[in-house]
Amino acid sequence: xxxxxxxWERLKSDTPTFFKRMQVFGIGLxxxxxxxxxxxxxxxxxTTIIIAIGSTIAVLAQFAVKQYEPxxx
Numbered sequence: 001x002x003x004x005x006x007x008w009e010r011l012k013s014d015t016p017t018f019f020k021r022m023q024v025f026g027i028g029l030x031x032x033x034x035x036x037x038x039x040x041x042x043x044x045x046x047t048t049i050i051i052a053i054g055s056t057i058a059v060l061a062q063f064a065v066k067q068y069e070p071x072x073x
Contacts, residue, residue, distance in 0.1 A: 013066065015062065015064055015065075019061040020061070022058075022061040026053075026055065026057030026058030026061060027054065029050060029053060030050070032050065032054070033050030033054060
């Protein structure tokens with residue numbers, strides 16, 4: 001039977017390696033969008049979308065939980 005995690009347990013639990021990389025990618029994407037927003041010729045909508053996508057990837061990757069028990073008994 002699956003264990004039901006609370007919000008705080010998910011935030012504090014260990015994250016799988018793939019999702020740790022996705023967090024770094026999302027933070028990098030948000031940082032790139034932030035730095036691109038300082039360029040005068042860049043459209044504001046484009047940089048806003050890049051920042052939003054990067055932030056969403058980083059936040060959602062935090063909620064993945066490393067599984068220590070086998071899926072099937």
